[in-house]
Amino acid sequence: MGVKIIEKSASAYTYPLLIKNILTAPLRYAPEQEIVYRDSHRYTYREFAKRVARLAHALGDIGICAGDTVAVLDWDSHRYLECYFAVPMMGAILHTLNFRLSPEQLAYTINHAEDDVIIVHQDFLPVFEQIRPLLGREIKVVSIAEGEQEFQLPEAVGEYEELLSWKSDDYIFPDFDENAAATIFYTTGTTGRPKGVSFSHRQIVLHTYGFISGLCAFESFVSVNSGDVYLPLTPMFHVHAWGMPYLFTMLGAKQVYPGRYEPAKILELVAREGATFSHCVPTIMHMILSDPSAEVTDLSGWKVVIGGSALSQGLCVEAEKRGINLFAAYGMSETCPLLTIAIPKAHMLQQEGDLTIIRCRTGLPVPMVDMEIVDPDGKPLVRDGKQKGEVVVRSPWLAQAYVKDPEKSEELWRDGWLHTGDVGVIDPEGYLQITDRIKDVIKTGGEWISSLELEDLISRHEAVSEAAVIGVPHEKWGERPVTLVVLKQGFGRAVTEEELKELYEESAESGLIPKYGIPDRVLIVSSIAKTSVGKLNKKALRETYRTALSN
Incomplete structure (x- = not known):
């Protein structure tokens, strides 16, 4: 006898896991909480939701429909956060453009994603002009003016703020299949051209809950909740800024966006806005700690997740001396990205001694992540902290394929497991430690x-x-x-x-x-x-x- 499916009333509503429902919580619990952008913008979640509606109207008026793709080329900003919601909530796909790619690579991703509109900050308009001859289709441009505008693009369909200024702040975002594509971005993590990675509404919502369970639920030296002040230090073009903006929006926490990464400005925002939670690669943390302003800035109480590269014990100790609560997490572009977080188990917290080694581990898989290390034949290896194998994973928020690349997709997914290309060990407590990478x-x-x-x-x-x-x-x-x-x-x-x-x-x-x-x-x-x-x-x-x- 097989499983029994629950009977459904003809009038029952099947609640879809859509990004629009992430925005419900802060409007209910913290509508007056602030979202801040550098020194220039400060508004509430209530006002944020209205601007999301206006952006959806503006995009619709220039021809964007469900299934179309909207690209963004901007610094980390409140505008980018608005795009995180408005674009997928109207059924379109958000393409977060990596401005660190070469012009040739950038043009390839725009062509491959079949972008219909590009929202581009004035700082990147010269770059856009450089790649324009490489684009294989007509693309509408929305420019972003900020400060003293030095570069104009006459053929732009409009300027971001001007387009929003006269739109209605009432927009009824539709229901649709939760498996609809919400985002796309490109990873250059292997040889050859960048590979497209796309995530659905369902995956992003479940990933957000994965972060809640991994960061907010367990007793740890890390406690994250709605009282935190969030300052992202991972570019918003990179795997949805690790998915953190969705998490902190759902929590209704104060959010502070730094724009261009400048150590002195970041430290100023940490001090002025009371930032308590950030995430970055080790290079950014080195840059911040090396800035003269760090010597005179109170960094105590600042929790920072390190990912992208291994967290060294030296960096961890140096950060702790400054009062920073540093710890590691692990994931990859294809995993949305959360897989593990380096938090201690309850019995470890009760033991005396330094927890630096725990903080620097690759971490424990968060709930709803299955992880194994396997030999070349795909056979799981013993979790003894010694046997090394490739890290393979399963989770409801993993990319199901590379966009338009079935061959690479099959390489990614073999035997029903996503192959990370990383080599590591898992100890008897279940902690993963990455030791090498398979590809060069x-x-x-x-x-x-x-x-x-x-x-x-x-x-x-x-x-x-x-x-x-x-x-x-x-x-x-x-x-x-x-x-x-x-x-x-x-x-x-x-x-x-x-x-x-x-x-x-x-x-x-x-x-x-x-x-x-x-x-x-x-x-x-x-x-x-x-x-x-x-x-x-x-x-x-x-x-x-x-x-x-x-x-």
Whole structure:
């Protein structure tokens, strides 16, 4: 006998898990709570909801319908938060554009996502002009003017604030299938072109509840609730700012958006607005702690989640000296991103001693996340803290496929588990610790760099016989790329390492790679280690050069 399905009345309402329902809670519990943008904007959730309605009307008036795609190119702002809600709530798809991509990559993502409208801040209008010739379709543009406007785009359909100013603040957002696409963005975490990742309303709502259960429910050194003041320090284009804006909107907490990341301004906002919760990659935390303003700013009571790269014990201890409550979390673009949070179990809190090691672990899977480490055959390994395997996961908020890429999608999902490409161990308490990455991509300051792309670029030089790019440890950036080159015979004295590095600099200037992708060094070597089948032995190269080239 099979399972029994509950009978449903003909008049029963099936409540869909839609983003519009996240906005219900703050309007009920905290309508007068504030949302702040730098020094220029401050309004309540009640006013926020009205602006969300006006934005939906404005987009509808320029032709945006359910299923269309609206891209955003802006700093972290109250406007971006409005787009997080208005665009998917009207049934359209929000494309968060990564302004750190090269122009060529940025244009590719716009074409691939089939964007219909781009909302672009004036600071990025020159970039948009640069990529315009690469766009394969007609795209409407809404400009954002801020401060003294220095760059105009005459053909824009309107300016953001002007379009909202005369719209109705009454908009009835429709019900529709909770599995409808809500967002799309692009990850450059592997070789080749950026891959599109899309999430549904259902996934984002469940991910929000996953954060509530992981951050708000358990006894821990971290206590997050509606009384916190939220200041994001992960770009809003990156995996929905880790999904945190949806969480803190549902909680009705005060939110403070910093715009362009400037250490002194961030510290000023922390002090002035009383920020108590943020999230960032280690590079940003290094940047903040290194700023002179940090010495005179009271940072006690500031809780900060570190993700994107491993949290070192050194950074954790330094932050604790400043009064910052630092701890790690783990996820990836394809997982929306939350998978684990480094919080202690109850019995650990009762023990005397330092919890730094716990804070720096990759963490415990949050509720509704199943996680295993598996061998190359997909067999689960023992959780003894020693056996290493690939981390595979299941959860209701994982990306089901890469957009328009069935082959890569099948690689992502094998045997019904999402394969993260990370290698780690799980200890007897259930804590995950990432120890390595399967693919030879390099992660610097929270951003991925493709080693194969860099190898391909340098191989175009007439003097290069073969090349390998590896990541070496760096105290500030986590990793930095270094290129190893074997020259063709006869070029040994004619070509210098600096000349080869200039090729990368020219590639960055022409938009082929982002500037942060320029290798720190290009070394001319006599040979490059290879495996028994003739492939580049990246593992051996890293072991050989990591100590000599670190920092």
